[in-house]
Amino acid sequence: MKRQECIETPRPCLRKPNRSDAAEILARYSGDPEVTKFLGWPRHRSLEDTIAFLSFSDDEWARWPAGPYLIESKNEARLLGSTGLSFETRKMAATGYVLAKDAWGRGYATEALGAMVDLAPKLGLEQIYAFCHQNHSGSARVLEKCGFRRDSAQGRPVQFPNLEPEAVQPSLCYIRTVGIGNGSWPWQHTLVVEG
Numbered sequence: 001m002k003r004q005e006c007i008e009t010p011r012p013c014l015r016k017p018n019r020s021d022a023a024e025i026l027a028r029y030s031g032d033p034e035v036t037k038f039l040g041w042p043r044h045r046s047l048e049d050t051i052a053f054l055s056f057s058d059d060e061w062a063r064w065p066a067g068p069y070l071i072e073s074k075n076e077a078r079l080l081g082s083t084g085l086s087f088e089t090r091k092m093a094a095t096g097y098v099l100a101k102d103a104w105g106r107g108y109a110t111e112a113l114g115a116m117v118d119l120a121p122k123l124g125l126e127q128i129y130a131f132c133h134q135n136h137s138g139s140a141r142v143l144e145k146c147g148f149r150r151d152s153a154q155g156r157p158v159q160f161p162n163l164e165p166e167a168v169q170p171s172l173c174y175i176r177t178v179g180i181g182n183g184s185w186p187w188q189h190t191l192v193v194e195g
Contacts, residue, residue: 148174
C-alpha cells in the first residue's frame with residue numbers, strides 16, 4: 001500500500017502534519033476552548049501539548065499507511081483543521097475531524113470526511129467508525145451525509161475531557177462499511193468526531 005501524504009479535494013487539501021505546524025495548530029484550533037468542547041482529547045494548553053500530538057502523528061504514520069491529516073484551504077493555504085484515520089487493525093479504523101471556528105458551516109468537514117471514506121478502501125480498510133456526543137448534532141449530520149449509519153447497539157459512554165474531565169458522557173456511534181467483509185468491533189480505542 002502506497003502512503004498518501006497529500007490528498008486533494010475540490011476546495012481543501014489534506015496533508016501529513018509537520019513539526020513546523022505546531023504553533024499554527026495551537027493558535028487555529030487545538031487551543032480553542034469552544035472548538036475543543038466535544039473532542040475526545042484534551043485541549044492543548046501549551047505548544048508542548050501540540051508537539052506531543054505531532055510526535056503521536058509521526059508514530060501513527062510510521063506504523064500504519066495513514067494517520068492524522070491537516071486540512072488546508074487551497075486558495076489561501078490557510079490551516080482549517082484536521083482529520084485522519086486511526087487504525088485499530090488492518091481492516092478497521094476510527095476517523096474524526098476538527099475545524100477552526102471560521103471554517104464551521106462551510107462544508108469543509110463533509111469534504112474532509114469524504115476524503116477519508118474514499119481513502120479507506122485504498123488502504124485495505126473494510127470499516128471506519130466515529131463517535132460523537134449525543135448533543136453534537138452538526139457532527140451527526142456530517143457523518144450521515146458521508147454515508148455513515150448510526151449504530152444504536154454500539155453506542156456507549158465516552159470521556160469528553162473538555163466538557164467534564166473524568167466523567168463519561170452519552171455518545172452516538174456511527175459506522176461505515178467501505179470494503180468487503182466484516183471486522184470485529186473494537187472497544188480498546190475511541191476517536192471522537194470533532195468540529
